[in-house]
Amino acid sequence: MVAEELRRRIEAGAIPAGALLPPESALVQEFGISRGTAREAIATLRAEGLVVTEHGRGTYARPQHPVRRLSADRYRPNAVHASDLPETSLRADVRLDEVSATPTLARLFGVAAGTPLLQRRVLFWAHGVPEQLAISNYLLSVVAGTPLTDPTPEPWLSSITTQLSSIGINVTKIRELVRARMPTAEEASALRLLSGVPVLALTRRTYSREQIIEVANEIVLPADRAEIEYEILPT
Incomplete structure (x- = not known):
């Protein structure tokens, strides 16, 4: 559910390319989930190529280049x-x-x-x-x-x-x-x-x-x- 909602926001432009995703603590509070579930959702989006995680910066929507x-x-x-x-x-x-x-x-x-x-x-x-x-x-x-x-x-x-x-x-x-x-x-x-x-x-x-x-x-x-x-x- 969490991954699906974040995916929808990214694809709709609500989380534009380069913008940070909500931190784990915010996801826990918004969706009423554990930190482990929040990490799994982010890992799913990362595997799909929708987000990138950088040490010291956080997780952000991946920039989309023209095809x-x-x-x-x-x-x-x-x-x-x-x-x-x-x-x-x-x-x-x-x-x-x-x-x-x-x-x-x-x-x-x-x-x-x-x-x-x-x-x-x-x-x-x-x-x-x-x-x-x-x-x-x-x-x-x-x-x-x-x-x-x-x-x-x-x-x-x-x-x-x-x-x-x-x-x-x-x-x-x-x-x-x-x-x-x-x-x-x-x-x-x-x-x-x-x-x-x-x-x-x-x-x-x-x-x-x-x-x-x-x-x-x-x-x-x-x-x-x-x-x-x-x-x-x-x-």
């Missing part, structure tokens, strides 16, 4: 990486490295382990909030000497289709695998995730005819700030 929708349209030519956000609101922290294909990347590319790759590690921001961490890998033999190896024009906010088209590569197919998992400590720090928030992890393979040109392993998004929309046309 970003990703659709297949983001891979259309000339689309920016987040199709529902204006490009002026975006920025990216980028690091380029030449690496050797690990056994996992070699399997995804269909090449031998140790094959030279160009790796682009990008943390995307929107409206001052980190919203996506992506690690993309390209066959170095394909992109060597092209603008993709030059950090000067970074960040490339256009789609992978447009990026590769700009260097003369025609993308014919993109395959994605999506799964949910808990973040690593590095991901939680980079994306400023609250405790208990899972992520959506996408593995992407980009093809030009039968050759795999790029493998993103992985694209990591906060699960509480992103939703993925697919359109499936039955044949």
